[in-house]
Amino acid sequence: MSGGRGGHGGPDARDIVFVVFDGVKMLDVTGPAEVFADAHRFGARYRLGYVSPTGMPVRTSVGLRLPVDGAAESAPDPDTVIVAGGDVLAERPVAPDLVGAVRELAARSRRVVSICTGSFALAAAGLLDGRRATTHWQHASLLARTRPLVRVEPDALFVEDDGVFTSAGVSAGMDLALALLEQDHGPELTRTVARDLVMFMQRPGGQSQFSATLERRPPRTPSLRTVVDLVAARPDLDHSAPALAARVGVSPRQLTRMFATELQSTPARFVEQVRLDHARALLADGHGVAQVATRSGFGSAETMRRTFVNRLGLSPSQYRARFGTTRRGAEPRRTP
Incomplete structure (x- = not known):
């Protein structure tokens, strides 16, 4: 050998x-x-x-x-x-x-x-x-x-x-x-x-591959494509299933079937993934946790924290510490 x-x-x-x-x-x-x-x-x-x-x-x-x-x-x-x-x-x-x-x-x-x-x-x-x-x-x-x-x-x-x-x-x-x-x-x-080797100590195994949801082929159905584009462009809006369905004139049940057929997902799961991808990008760019939670549509830092821990195995603050820059928008360090 x-x-x-x-x-x-x-x-x-x-x-x-x-x-x-x-x-x-x-x-x-x-x-x-x-x-x-x-x-x-x-x-x-x-x-x-x-x-x-x-x-x-x-x-x-x-x-x-x-x-x-x-x-x-x-x-x-x-x-x-x-x-x-x-x-x-x-x-x-x-x-x-x-x-x-x-x-x-x-x-x-x-x-x-x-x-x-x-x-x-x-x-x-x-x-x-x-x-x-x-x-x-x-x-x-x-x-x-x-x-x-x-x-x-x-x-x-x-x-x-x-x-x-x-x-x-x-x-x-x-x-x-x-x-x-x-x-x-x-x-x-x-x-x-x-x-x-100039590597991160270890990216957690549960960390999502880069923008997996957004890299998929666009939906064939025009109304579903409209929904997907809207969620990607404005993750901070109300994207509950009833709200999304109302925007394209279909029932929530019909929208759920469209998501299952073309994206193998649910509306809620898709929205969560888009918000997670958006939050990861903002954190990596050095923005503060509270600001990111608002801009990504999580509503609160605690809701975002629970999603990060469940999906990635680490908190937003830990994620930013590993992958973030020190660019503008970062929350100042607290001194003891």
Whole structure:
């Protein structure tokens, strides 16, 4: 097995095996690998290896040839298996030899991880049946539709369910790698690695992927599109189902059916997501919590706080501390 930066790791090192294939997204491999290699440099003792279904080198998404250490069956029993993503996994059925490689390694590992569309390979291997999982938001509906036994959480950056970890697109794989590092070695080493790689200490797994709701294709029904555009433009208005329905001349029940059919959501859930996205953007821009609650339509800081905690796992103040700037509008610090 190759050790990447930091060498061989010694007999007590944790073996982390990356499963790669033709068309694999390069950052899905190198991003998490750099986290573990950096951790190894600071004393974490990881040993990195790379396998392909055939044992042959693969061609990555950026056209580079990626050497491997061999086929899956040649790898020692891994501590962690990481299945990288690639557009090919969402565009066509997962190749049987890749499914076999994932199953073979998973049966011998302590934990199994997928990055981005690598979740399609885990699902094809039956490893996500009955479990919660996520993937890149662009492919979440496809995963849910083609794998009904998987409980897809389209907004999450990463999800853990009984030793199986799945993450959203590309850079979220590095967030998940930091979470795994913290699980193995605690927060101090993880903070050191995050600083060295110029990363946030750890974005919470429940944090929503960027504007997932607003990036969806516009509704086909003109009246629903009008509602969606209004909510996005003015999240601070009264957007109860009766108020929205009245604006486009339909009944609340009819509006609810339209949301379910085209957006796979309810009016209330959609409005909450838009307000959450809007609030996140304002907080990241340095605006104060009370001001953001009003401008985003939450009405009160407490209502916004409950939504943030339920949806993201942290309060608005914590969110701003992690992701915010120090630009105008920020509330002044209180001195004791």
